Amino acid sequence: xxxxxxxxxxSHKKPESVIRAVIEFIKxxxxxxxxxxxxxxxxxxxxxxxxxxxxxxxxxxxxxxxLVFTRNATEAINLFLRGFLQDGDKVLTTSLEHNAVLxxxxxxxxxxxxxxxxxxxxxxxVLDIERFEEALKKEKYSLVVANHISNVVGxxxxxxxxxxxxxxxxxxxxxxAVQSAGTVFVKLPSEGDxxxxxTSHKSLLGIQGxxxxxxxxxxxAKRIRPLITGGTGSLSSKETQPDFLPDKLESGTLxxxxxxxxxxxxxxxxxxxxxxxxxxxxxxxxxxxxGLASIGRVTVYGPGNERQxxxxxxxxxxxxxxxxxxxxxxRGVYCRVGLHCAPSAHRTIGTFPDGTVRFSLxxxxxxxxxxxxVDEVRKIAAGR
Amino acid sequence: MQQExxxxxKKYRVLMFPSVHYVMRAEKLLRDVMVFAESxxxxxxxxxxxxxxxxxxxxxxxxxxxxxxxxxxxxxxxxPYDK
Numbered sequence: 001x002x003x004x005x006x007x008x009x010x011s012h013k014k015p016e017s018v019i020r021a022v023i024e025f026i027k028x029x030x031x032x033x034x035x036x037x038x039x040x041x042x043x044x045x046x047x048x049x050x051x052x053x054x055x056x057x058x059x060x061x062x063x064x065x066x067l068v069f070t071r072n073a074t075e076a077i078n079l080f081l082r083g084f085l086q087d088g089d090k091v092l093t094t095s096l097e098h099n100a101v102l103x104x105x106x107x108x109x110x111x112x113x114x115x116x117x118x119x120x121x122x123x124x125x126v127l128d129i130e131r132f133e134e135a136l137k138k139e140k141y142s143l144v145v146a147n148h149i150s151n152v153v154g155x156x157x158x159x160x161x162x163x164x165x166x167x168x169x170x171x172x173x174x175x176x177a178v179q180s181a182g183t184v185f186v187k188l189p190s191e192g193d194x195x196x197x198x199t200s201h202k203s204l205l206g207i208q209g210x211x212x213x214x215x216x217x218x219x220x221a222k223r224i225r226p227l228i229t230g231g232t233g234s235l236s237s238k239e240t241q242p243d244f245l246p247d248k249l250e251s252g253t254l255x256x257x258x259x260x261x262x263x264x265x266x267x268x269x270x271x272x273x274x275x276x277x278x279x280x281x282x283x284x285x286x287x288x289x290x291g292l293a294s295i296g297r298v299t300v301y302g303p304g305n306e307r308q309x310x311x312x313x314x315x316x317x318x319x320x321x322x323x324x325x326x327x328x329x330x331r332g333v334y335c336r337v338g339l340h341c342a343p344s345a346h347r348t349i350g351t352f353p354d355g356t357v358r359f360s361l362x363x364x365x366x367x368x369x370x371x372x373x374v375d376e377v378r379k380i381a382a383g384r
Numbered sequence: 385m386q387q388e389x390x391x392x393x394k395k396y397r398v399l400m401f402p403s404v405h406y407v408m409r410a411e412k413l414l415r416d417v418m419v420f421a422e423s424x425x426x427x428x429x430x431x432x433x434x435x436x437x438x439x440x441x442x443x444x445x446x447x448x449x450x451x452x453x454x455x456x457x458x459x460x461x462x463x464p465y466d467k
Contacts, residue, residue: 034404037425037436045423045436049408063456064409234403237432247403 001332003369008151008179008311008360009336010201010208014265018205021264022257032253034233044256051263052246058266059196059214060187066215068249069259073178073199073211074100075227079249080174080195080213081108081145083224089142091116092135092171094127094157095348096150099341101176105145121348124303125153129161136169144173148180152345152358153302154285154311156184167192172220178202182269183310184278188216195220200258203310203362205265209258213249221245228252277363281310284361284370288312291374297381301349301356313349313356316381324357327380333373335359394464397445399438399452400430401459407436410457417451419444430463439465 004012025047033045052064061067070076077100085091085108093101095118105116119135121127136144144166148157159175166173172193177186181196182203188194194216200206215221222245229241230251242248269277289304289312297317302308316324325337338355339346346352359373401407407423414421419440426437438459440448445462452458 034435037423042423042436045404045408046412049405049412052405053409053412065405232403234435235433236435242402244402246405 001372003333003365003373005333005335005359005361005365005369005373007202007362007365008340008358011203011205011362011364013362013364014205014207014261015268017268018207018261018264021260022207025257025260029256032233033256047260047263048254048256051259054263054266055198055212056214058270059181059198061214061216063218065245066218066221068213068221068246069254070211070213071209071255071258073176073197076197076199076211076213077101077174077176078104079227080197080224081105082227083249084143084172084174085112085114086142087112087114089114090139091143091145092132092139092141093118093145094147095120096125096127096147096152096155096157096345097145097342098147098151098176098178098345099343101145101147102344118344121150121155123349125150125155125301125345125349126303126307127155127157129158129165132162132165136165136171141171144171145176146173147176148186149183149309149311150342150345151179151311151360152340152342152356153313153349154179154308154360155302156180156307156309159186160189163189163192163194166194179311182265182274182277183281185274188214190216193217193220200262200265204262205268205363206261206263207258209255210262218245224249226251272363278309280363281361282306284365284367285309285312287367288359288361288370288374291370292377295374295378295381298377301351310362311358311360313351313358314377315351315354315356316377319380321355321357324377324380328357328373328376331376333376394466395442396465396467397440397442398424398427398430398463398465399440399448399459400426400461400463401438401457404436406457407438409455410438410452410459413451413455413457414438414440414444414448417447419448419451421448427463427465430461439467 033048056064200210201208232247321337
């Protein structure tokens with residue numbers, strides 16, 4: 001028996017259609033888009049544009065040129081932060097951010113004298129709009145960076161309210177949608193300056209190797225300086241980077257197998273229905289949270305209500321997280337233990353430096369699997 | 385007059401765009417409205433750069449430009465062309 005509960009790291013079961021799309025690309029196309037015009041290259045170019053259009057529409061944009069592909073979400077976040085921020089900029093972020101955001105902001109605070117402050121979520125990992133409003137009164141910020149769903153405690157930011165608040169104050173917003181895209185609705189707003197960072201291989205059900213940034217308007221996109229410069233297949237006679245999107249921010253060979261997998265993953269989500277997927281994950285999250293919370297020696301983190309989805313962290317009294325993880329693995333339940341590349345989130349919920357055991361649910365997990373996982377935790381907590 | 389005659393003899397028009405992404409988008413938009421459009425190697429006589437251009441029929445030019453301009457995809461240049 002193998003029960004995979006590490007979907008926060010990467011989704012393990014992929015739809016058959018995703019697997020077929022990748023195999024078909026490698027077997028029948030397997031060439032670079034945008035560099036030549038022989039039939040295979042045109043086919044690759046068309047697949048790339050199809051993916052660009054599909055992903056853009058999924059996030060509520062009708063302009064596929066405002067989508068920039070990267071190799072993962074960490075690169076997308078680096079592209080935005082390093083490309084947007086200038087010396088002396090002040091950034092407001094949250095205490096729930098992944099290190100992709102916090103390490104980059106820390107590095108930039110040394111390299112370019114930017115500064116950043118955190119809005120702290122409460123001990124359950126819940127962050128309400130009032131805290132943002134208070135924080136934004138204190139300083140004039142150049143940028144807000146916010147995590148839509150925490151990878152440690154699964155709490156959902158009131159994103160639409162944050163978007164409205166930032167638009168009203170004229171502050172650009174970068175949303176880390178890595179855990180939320182494919183789980184809850186995530187749409188670019190028409191107002192304000194907003195960019196979303198996403199990845200191919202978690203709840204969007206593609207394979208590892210692609211991520212991206214999508215912007216809600218041209219003026220924000222045009223402000224981003226390239227992270228990587230090089231060949232784009234355009235303006236080849238020039239030794240300077242193109243200044244139009246997406247070419248300006250997409251140098252080098254694109255990860256086409258991952259990009260076609262992402263398009264296929266979005267097809268699956270769209271045909272299944274994102275609402276159905278969200279409801280399934282909410283049902284499993286409730287079952288998991290309540291099941292773990294019923295075990296005497298287990299502490300479960302998060303509010304356990306509609307503000308938490310897919311991710312449930314817990315600890316077992318008297319047994320370290322690593323040991324719990326090993327015991328679970330030996331019984332066929334696979335999860336991630338430790339600090340989950342988010343030490344600040346653990347400080348927020350009071351689990352630093354020990355960390356937690358994290359179960360993260362995917363669409364293909366079942367109620368039976370959740371029940372078995374809870375039973376195994378019960379046995380471990382009882383010393384069995 | 386001679387040059388005009390030559391241009392009118394050419395059956396196709398080649399639309400030039402900044403990069404292949406624009407060519408692909410334009411190709412799709414035109415095909416969606418049943419206008420013939422084919423991606424071709426960008427002819428060297430029109431550009432020193434590598435890449436792809438869009439071939440359409442001469443008689444479809446007006447409609448093609450109208451469709452593309454509506455989507456913010458007006459080509460950078462249009463050249464008469466024969467295959």
